[in-house]
Amino acid sequence: MTATMIKEFRLPDLGEGLTESEILSWKVAVGDTVALNQVIAEVETAKAVVELPSPFAGTVAALHEEAGAVVEVGKPIVSFEVDDVGAAGSTGAGSGSEVSTSNGAAAAVPQATPAKREANLVGYGAVVEESGHPVRRHRTFDPVAEREAVQAPVRQPVQQPAPQTIQEPERPRSTPPVRKLARDLGIDLQLVKGTGPAGLITRSDVQGFAAGSHEQTEARAAAVPGGRETRTPIKGVRKFTAAAMVQSAFTAPHVTEFLTVDVTPTMELLERLKSSKAFAGYKLTPLTIAAKAVLIALRRNPTLNSRWDEASQEIVQFNYVNLGIAAATPRGLTVPNIKDADGMTLLELSAALSELTDTARSGKTSPSDLSGGTISITNIGVFGIDAGTPILNPGEAAIIALGAVRKAPWVHNDELAVRQVMSLSLSFDHRLVDGEQGSKFLAELGAILADPAMVITMV
The missing domain is CATH 4.10.320.10 (E3-binding domain)
Incomplete structure (x- = not known):
């Protein structure tokens, strides 16, 4: 009879040193047969909703946490009953205790040289090099918990694992x-x-x-909806965003400058591009043109594409641009970024913006897309707002707010005319960016939007 063993799967670090995640829903139940990499749960980190794949092929023996629970990284969330193919042939790369059984009898788990895993999943333990030595990346959870996961004692086999009661101080205990x-x-x-x-x-x-x-x-x-107050738990994206904004506001000395621009030529260019066959099927908006203008102006003013490294006491200037776009989603404000946007054509940038927006609104933005930004844009104009004082995304030197495009009286060719105008708001970290540098960048951005042909003189 085929021997089996029980393997515990502990919640992995899903990226960027996050310490906890909320289980939104289970995609499997006790007794279900699952395949390697099959999605078993949907979890929400402080940055994104992530589908959690199974690190094992086998049968679900127990679910240690229920939907809605907030679980610390490194805590067991599910146990699997898998075939015992020997320590050197274990499937997957989960962490936790193992019990080998055959016909109901317990057997000690043999100690053997680690084998290569069949899959290298995010946060699922060590990758084994050719030398046979596992390499683990830095973990943020309690090292005692990790040591217990590696050196856990052999447990007696159970026909049906008893349910575990998890006490969480942040949540009242109930059924x-x-x-x-x-x-x-x-x-x-x-x-x-x-x-x-x-x-x-x-x-x-x-x-x-x-x-x-x-x-x-x-x-x-005070708690009933429709009563005097409605209380909503602070968690997930909103909790992360709030902490990041407080840190940014009280760490970086913000300076904000404003410039109102006649963008009539840009809006005319936009209409011509929309009717062009080369842009058929692409979604073009004022944000598309403004994003390209930001990237061009940034080449001439690279100081705004930098970071203040407090730990090393260094200024880090980026030689690439990961362009962040603030997105309002049902889960709160997120700022996913377009990697290496400075190397994209207008067509590629348009496609990337559309994909970024659709992914953010569906709540499927990955943690990697929410990290590593170098400068950001927030398009407050879509809400009918003219200007504001945007707060820097942590780790970035500047953020640009695009106001609404409005028809307004404007002096054009020494005559009063109705033109389409937009206000630009630039906030920057005054430790990194001097007033002259910030003003020059904002002026050149405005010059491009006021006359797109000016790009010829800038590249």
């Missing part, structure tokens, strides 16, 4: 039916005292709170 009852009644479980074992909140606790005293009623009114 799914009780949480559903609380949601239906509009009750915040943070306000309810549990009378069950180890403080577990029971159905009677929720019902008692619902029919409770005046004090409870006042507390409930």
Whole structure:
């Protein structure tokens, strides 16, 4: 009879040193047979929603966390029952304890030289080099937990793994039916005292709170939608964005400059490009032209494409441009960036902007696309706003806000005329960018948008 073993899969670091993720949904259930790399869950990090692939081929033995739980990196989330093909032939690259069984009898796990994995998945343990030595990248979670994962004692086999109770100090302990009852009644479980074992909140606790005293009623009114207040947990993208903006606002000395430009020639160019066969099928907007103008002006003013490295006390100037585009999504503000945008043609930039926008709105932006930006654009004009003082994306020296394009009276050829105008707002880190450098960049950006033919004199 084929021997099997139980393998635990611990939540991996999904990139950029993130320390926790929320399990949005499970795509498998206990007893399901899964293949290697099959999507088993959808998790939300502080930056993006990520599909989590299985590191093993086998049968789901237990789900250690339920949907909605916020789990620390390195904690076990699912166990698999897999075929025991020997320590040198293990499938996948998960971390955790292993128990080898055959006909219900336990056997010690043999110690052997690590073998190459069949798949190299993000955050799934060590990659083994030709020398046979595993190479692990830096982890942010507790090293004690990782050591326990590698040196875990052999456990007795179980026919059906017992459910584990995970205590999370940030979340009241209760069961799914009780949480559903609380949601239906509009009750915040943070306000309810549990009378069950180890403080577990029971159905009677929720019902008692619902029919409770005046004090409870006042507390409930602050949590019930439609009441005096509505409370939303701060987590995911909004939590990450808030922390990043606070850090940026109180670390980098912001300076903001404004310039209003007659962009009538740019809008006329845009209409000509839309009717051109070369751009058929491409989505062209004022943002497309403005993004290209930013990249051109940046070549002549590279100081704005830099970073202040506090740890090493160095100024890092980038010789490439990863252009960030602020995107409002249902999950909050994100700033994905277009890698190496400075080497793209207008056609390529247009396609990249469309893809970036569609991906961000669907909530599928990957963590790698949200990191590594060097300068950003926020298009506040789509909301009908003329100007603002944008906050720098952490690690960047500048951000440009594009205002709405409006028809307005303007002096053109020494005569008053109705023209299409736009306000540009430039915020920059004054440690890196002097007033002269920032002003020169903004002036050249405005010159390109006021007369696209000026590009000939700049490249």
